[in-house]
Amino acid sequence: xxxxxRSSVVMVLVMTPIYARLELMATETFVVQxxxxxxxxxxxxxxxxxxxxxxxxxxxxxxxxxxxxxxGASYEVSVMGFDGGPTTATYELTxxxxxxxxxxxxxxxxxxxxxxxxxxxxxxxxRVTYDAGLVLLGDRPPLSEAQLDEAFTAIVAVPQKGxxxxxxx
Numbered sequence: 001x002x003x004x005x006r007s008s009v010v011m012v013l014v015m016t017p018i019y020a021r022l023e024l025m026a027t028e029t030f031v032v033q034x035x036x037x038x039x040x041x042x043x044x045x046x047x048x049x050x051x052x053x054x055x056x057x058x059x060x061x062x063x064x065x066x067x068x069x070x071x072g073a074s075y076e077v078s079v080m081g082f083d084g085g086p087t088t089a090t091y092e093l094t095x096x097x098x099x100x101x102x103x104x105x106x107x108x109x110x111x112x113x114x115x116x117x118x119x120x121x122x123x124x125x126x127r128v129t130y131d132a133g134l135v136l137l138g139d140r141p142p143l144s145e146a147q148l149d150e151a152f153t154a155i156v157a158v159p160q161k162g163x164x165x166x167x168x169x
Contacts, residue, residue, distance in 0.1 A: 025135045026152035030160045034167035035125040041167050042099035042119045045128065048075045048091060054166035055159040064090070071096050082110060082142040089113075111136055128167060132156050 034041050044050065046069045051058045059078040066073035073093045081087035087108065095103040099119060106113030114133040119126055134152055136143060143151060 025133060026148050027131070027133045028152060028156040029129065029131045030156065032128045032130070032160070032163045032167055033122065033125070034128060036167055036169075038119045038121050038126040039099045041126045041128055042102075043069075044166065045117055045119070045163070046093070046096065046098070046102050048073070048077075048093070048104065051075075051077065054162035056162060057155065057158050059086070066093070069093070069096065069098070079108075108137075110138060110142060128163065130159070130163065132159075 036044070045054075049061050049063060049068060051061050057080055061075050061077045064074045064076050071093055075091045077089055077091060078086045079089050087110075089106050089108040089111075091104050091106045091113070093102055094105050095101070095116075101116060101118040103114070103116045106115070112135045114135070116131045118129045118131075120129070121127075132152075134148075134155075136148060141148075
């Protein structure tokens, strides 16, 4: 049902007028097939109040601003930190093209997550493509490039499995 299609970790040079720094960025893409219509699948996934139903690594989603499913909607969530303990992150819907795609950006002092979900019609329902990106922030990232690559693959496997079940009720 789900299939990882690509994975990578790259170094990104961030330059500002004051300084430059390297950031580690990991990306993963997976595809989930669903018997749901594209519209039904989109409505289920764009509602980030339901994210813990398909990503058990995210707990206690709470709308803190905007309208659910709309650009500007912000959610506070509890996620597992790099130290193994829970930490709070904020996710915001930055682009919504219902019922085709949406982008959400997660913010935390240690990382930034950039995820795009695309829903396309398929012969027996729809195909949902999840493009996940994670950038480690700060002068001393908590993981090396090799550790980030390994960890992000494992991290993304959780919502991949969860979305496969969630979109095939």
